[in-house]
Amino acid sequence: MTSTVADHHHDEVPKGISRWLFTTNHKDIGTLYLWFAFIMFLVGGAMSLIIRTELFQPGLQVVDPHFFNQMTTVHALVMVFGAVMPGFVGFANWMIPMMIGAPDMALPRLNNWSFWLLPPAALLLIISLFVPGGGPAAGWTLYPPLSSQGGMGVDFTIFTVHLLGMSSILGSINIIATILNMRAPGMTLMKMPLFVWTWLITAFLLLAAIPVFAGAVTMLLTDRHFGTAFFDPAGGGDPVLFQHIFWFFGHPEVYILILPAFGIISQVIPTFSRKPLFGYTSMVFASVAIAFLSFIVWAHHMYTVGMPLSGELFFMYATMLIAIPTGVKIFNWLATMWRGSMTFETPMLYAIACVALFTVGGLTGLTMSITPADFQYHDTYYIVAHFHYTIFAGSVLGMLAGVYYWLPKWTGHMYDETLGKWHFWLTVIGFNITFFPQHFLGLAGMPRRIPDYALQFADFNQVSTIGAFIMGFAQLILLVVVVKAIRGGKEASSEVWENPEGLEWTVPSPPPYHTFATPPQVR
Amino acid sequence: MTLLDATSDGRDFRLLVRLNYSLTLVAAYRVVGLCCAVGLVTAVGIVTAGAWPAPPFGGLELVVLGSAFYVAQRCTRVLDWRVAQGERLMVTKRIEAGQKYRRLYRHWAQVRLSSRHRWYPSQLWPGPHGRFIEIGAELTEHDRIRTEGQFELPLAALGGLIAIPNRYKIQN
Ligand code: HEM
Ligand SMILES: [Cu+2]
Numbered sequence: 001m002t003s004t005v006a007d008h009h010h011d012e013v014p015k016g017i018s019r020w021l022f023t024t025n026h027k028d029i030g031t032l033y034l035w036f037a038f039i040m041f042l043v044g045g046a047m048s049l050i051i052r053t054e055l056f057q058p059g060l061q062v063v064d065p066h067f068f069n070q071m072t073t074v075h076a077l078v079m080v081f082g083a084v085m086p087g088f089v090g091f092a093n094w095m096i097p098m099m100i101g102a103p104d105m106a107l108p109r110l111n112n113w114s115f116w117l118l119p120p121a122a123l124l125l126i127i128s129l130f131v132p133g134g135g136p137a138a139g140w141t142l143y144p145p146l147s148s149q150g151g152m153g154v155d156f157t158i159f160t161v162h163l164l165g166m167s168s169i170l171g172s173i174n175i176i177a178t179i180l181n182m183r184a185p186g187m188t189l190m191k192m193p194l195f196v197w198t199w200l201i202t203a204f205l206l207l208a209a210i211p212v213f214a215g216a217v218t219m220l221l222t223d224r225h226f227g228t229a230f231f232d233p234a235g236g237g238d239p240v241l242f243q244h245i246f247w248f249f250g251h252p253e254v255y256i257l258i259l260p261a262f263g264i265i266s267q268v269i270p271t272f273s274r275k276p277l278f279g280y281t282s283m284v285f286a287s288v289a290i291a292f293l294s295f296i297v298w299a300h301h302m303y304t305v306g307m308p309l310s311g312e313l314f315f316m317y318a319t320m321l322i323a324i325p326t327g328v329k330i331f332n333w334l335a336t337m338w339r340g341s342m343t344f345e346t347p348m349l350y351a352i353a354c355v356a357l358f359t360v361g362g363l364t365g366l367t368m369s370i371t372p373a374d375f376q377y378h379d380t381y382y383i384v385a386h387f388h389y390t391i392f393a394g395s396v397l398g399m400l401a402g403v404y405y406w407l408p409k410w411t412g413h414m415y416d417e418t419l420g421k422w423h424f425w426l427t428v429i430g431f432n433i434t435f436f437p438q439h440f441l442g443l444a445g446m447p448r449r450i451p452d453y454a455l456q457f458a459d460f461n462q463v464s465t466i467g468a469f470i471m472g473f474a475q476l477i478l479l480v481v482v483v484k485a486i487r488g489g490k491e492a493s494s495e496v497w498e499n500p501e502g503l504e505w506t507v508p509s510p511p512p513y514h515t516f517a518t519p520p521q522v523r
Numbered sequence: 524m525t526l527l528d529a530t531s532d533g534r535d536f537r538l539l540v541r542l543n544y545s546l547t548l549v550a551a552y553r554v555v556g557l558c559c560a561v562g563l564v565t566a567v568g569i570v571t572a573g574a575w576p577a578p579p580f581g582g583l584e585l586v587v588l589g590s591a592f593y594v595a596q597r598c599t600r601v602l603d604w605r606v607a608q609g610e611r612l613m614v615t616k617r618i619e620a621g622q623k624y625r626r627l628y629r630h631w632a633q634v635r636l637s638s639r640h641r642w643y644p645s646q647l648w649p650g651p652h653g654r655f656i657e658i659g660a661e662l663t664e665h666d667r668i669r670t671e672g673q674f675e676l677p678l679a680a681l682g683g684l685i686a687i688p689n690r691y692k693i694q695n
Contacts, residue, residue: 106595169584177591180546180554207558211584212569215577222576230573238573245574 021116024108025513026093031410032115033090038479040082040122045472047075052434052468054451055461068451069137070129070153076140077157080257081164082122084395088260089114089171091402092199094410096175098504098515099193101184106177114170121163128156139449141246142216144231144239148223155224158217165210172203179203184503190284193502194277197284198263201291205252205259208295213249216242240305247298255294257391258358259287261398262329265351268401269333271500272348273340279332286325286332293322303374312371319369326362330355345497346420350401353428354394361389364439379449382442388435400427400478407485408492412510415485419477426474433467551592559585614649614656634674636667647671 023029050071054062063071093111097104105111129135133151136142147154179192179200192200220242222228229235231242270277277283299307299315307315333355342348364386368374377383407415437460442448446457453461492509507515546554562585566578613626634649647667648655659667 107591110591169587173584173588173591176554176588177595180551181595204558207584207588208561208565211580212565212577214580215569215574218576218580219574230576241573244572245569245577248569 022112024104024112026097026105026108026111027410027511027513027515029105029111029115030090030092030094033086033093033118036115036118036122037083037087037090038482040078040086042475043126044075044078044083045475047071047078049468049472051075052465055453056465057462058453058455058458060452063451065451066134066137069139069449070135072449073136073139074125074129077125077136077160078122080140080253080391081161082118082125084257084391084399085164085168086118087399088199088202088257088395089168089175091195091260091264091399091406092171092175095406095504096178096196096199097182098507098511099196099502100179100182100187101503102178102182103514105174106182107174110170111174114167114174117163117167117170121160121167124156124163125160128153128160131156141243141250142220143246144220144223144242147220148231155221158221161217162214165214168206169210172206175199175203176207190281193263194266194280194283195260195263198259198266198287201287202256202259205256205291205294209249209252209256212245213253216245216249219245240302243302243305244298247301248295250301251298252291252294254387254390255290257395258398259290261354261395261402262287264398264402264405265333265354267502268347268351268405269336269355271405271497272345272351273337273342274498275336275340276501277332278335278338279328282328283332286328289325290322293318293325297322300369300374303371304378316369316371320366323362323366323369330359330362345404346415346417346424347401347405349421349424350397350404353424354397354401357389357393357397357428357431361386361393364389377442379447380442381438381446381448384448385435385438385442388431388438392431392435397428400424403478403482405497406504407482408496409504409509409511411485412492412508413485413487413489414492414496415481416489419481419484423474423477423481426477427471430467430469430471430474434464434471435467437461437463437467546596548596551596555585555589555592558588612649614658634671636671647674649674 020028020032023032048071050063051068054060054068093105096102125135131152133153135153136147136150136157138144138146138150138154142154142157179196183192219228219230223230223232223237229237231237231239233239266277266283297315297319299311300319303312303315333351337352344352364382368377368383368386404415404420441457441460441464444457446453494508495505496509497505504511562578562581566581569575569577611626634647635655637646637648645667646657647659647670648657659670
């Protein structure tokens with residue numbers, strides 16, 4: 001007789017602060033990441049409200065221009081590296097082991113370190129605002145010469161970037177090792193849920209991109225303090241070199257921000273359309289294609305630096321190519337919904353908004369990829385509108401779809417659907433009021449990263465500021481929803497939704513501290 | 524994840540512990556090799572552009588990646604199994620290089636799960652007093668706890684005579 005022996009289930013959950021400090025449990029670490037991301041989201045959001053308050057009227061009213069520049073810089077750094085990236089790593093930690101039927105991440109201790117690198121890094125960045133000379137004020141892109149000349153805050157930022165980079169790299173190595181090594185029997189690569197696929201690809205993008213960024217800021221550091229002249233023309237260097245290496249990291253980075261969101265909505269849409277995902281294989285290949293292309297388009301961020309014509313053409317066509325796999329994905333999501341018996345719970349609303357609004361961002365991206373046109377758009381509010389339609393509407397709304405989708409699984413309780421809908425509508429309406437007018441501002445020529453502007457831009461800026469406050473305060477509803485669901489509420493069944501697909505729905509809600517005692521069998 | 528496989532006819536017992544590993548050794552080499560190759564090509568480009576401080580970071584990262592895969596791979600080459608036959612309990616620990624085993628009297632054997640400090644992984648030691656052999660070091664914490672539970676079976680198969688002292692549960 002061969003059998004898998006009966007199992008002693010030791011589901012003791014350690015207590016107290018040391019549970020969180022020393023935890024090697026993927027769910028605990030996922031929770032830590034998610035809370036960290038949420039706090040950073042609020043911190044970065046507060047900064048954006050300072051920016052929008054100053055921009056409510058032309059002229060200088062509220063903050064001093066140098067502080068304004070610090071706000072635009074630190075807002076972006078906090079949001080990109082503190083909120084969106086850790087948020088998705090939190091999802092990866094919680095969901096990937098459950099989705100592939102693994103007991104935990106492959107390297108649980110490393111996982112603990114990856115998380116605990118984040119709080120000191122964030123602290124360093126926040127402290128930088130209070131050191132002599134203030135925080136970094138060169139924009140999140142840290143272009144020299146501004147960043148070479150900035151005060152001590154820039155050094156703090158450089159160390160922050162190193163720590164965050166280390167955390168991301170350790171995190172992605174862990175994710176790669178887990179996905180490749182720890183799948184349950186029968187879980188072949190082409191059976192993995194799309195969220196797992198997009199994270200696998202994202203992790204490789206991180207591996208390729210982050211060291212380049214680490215190198216770039218290290219060169220900045222040596223330029224600032226150790227007498228090198230990588231970016232200083234006076235010493236034979238070239239500031240454009242920084243832009244090349246920054247964007248060699250930076251463009252893959254934007255796909256690092258979006259691919260996990262694509263993965264999440266590829267899980268959500270089929271569930272609420274009650275149909276399997278349309279074109280699974282093409283989704284996988286489209287993600288791989290996007291990842292590959294993202295490494296050969298970086299100079300579309302620097303059309304105006306004076307590249308040779310052949311370079312401009314190459315980067316223009318390569319950038320346009322990205323629209324193809326992206327279009328494939330959007331087509332597949334629409335085809336999944338097509339004739340499905342759809343219902344519109346909060347996660348689905350977020351997923352639909354994500355597809356619709358991300359498409360707006362993709363389309364403006366396409367207009368900017370046209371080199372001669374971009375000479376007009378570059379460094380205007382049009383760019384700001386574009387990347388908020390991609391990052392906020394794409395990454396953040398996608399992430400929110402995931403939060404509502406899996407919150408009952410995480411907490412064991414259904415969230416408050418009414419509050420969820422309020423959160424959704426206020427966020428999405430606020431978002432559009434904030435960012436849609438910025439397209440017009442940009443087309444009319446309003447530059448980005450300025451605290452003061454010409455009178456003719458006043459109306460749209462006021463609208464935008466009002467939208468920002470609506471959107472900002474709506475996020476407090478999310479806090480209420482999450483806390484309520486943690487505290488109690490209607491018990492969630494293990495399936496939560498109607499016939500959702502995936503191993504995570506085969507375990508109870510909330511899942512036991514240690515998920516799979518015996519490997520699940522995947523058909 | 525571990526595969527625990529037990530064969531039993533009531534008295535005689537065989538328990539096999541092995542990591543379930545979805546990547547073969549060759550495939551693991553390929554993944555790491557491909558990463559190194561891509562890293563090398565990128566490094567050449569970046570150094571040519573004059574940004575030589577970047578590649579060392581990439582190199583460092585590849586070392587960590589390689590180590591992670593090495594650690595994961597090494598686990599698959601270790602196989603623990605124990606056979607209880609009649610009066611005897613045989614604990615065998617097989618590694619590619621060779622094998623270590625210990626023959627124990629079933630009556631005296633006990634299994635200890637110890638953790639010196641919560642920061643360190645626990646250790647699983649079956650054996651009679653003074654002659655323990657460590658097994659399952661490659662498993663995850665949870666799997667080790669589970670293995671301990673199952674280890675009691677071949678011991679208890681004699682009729683539950685065995686008291687198991689010195690067992691302290693670790694707190695994750
Ligand atoms: C359809 C795909 C996309 C295309 C064709 C595209 C194209 C572009 C181009 C040409 C620029 C440079 C504009 C300029 O500075 O003059 C740009 C900027 C930007 N894009 Fe996209 N983009 C796409 C998708 C995305 C996605 C998915 C994200 C993020 C999730 C993103 C985030 C950004 C950001 C953050 C910037 C501005 C960076 C800065 O200067 O601070 N884009 N995009
Ligand atoms: Cu780009």
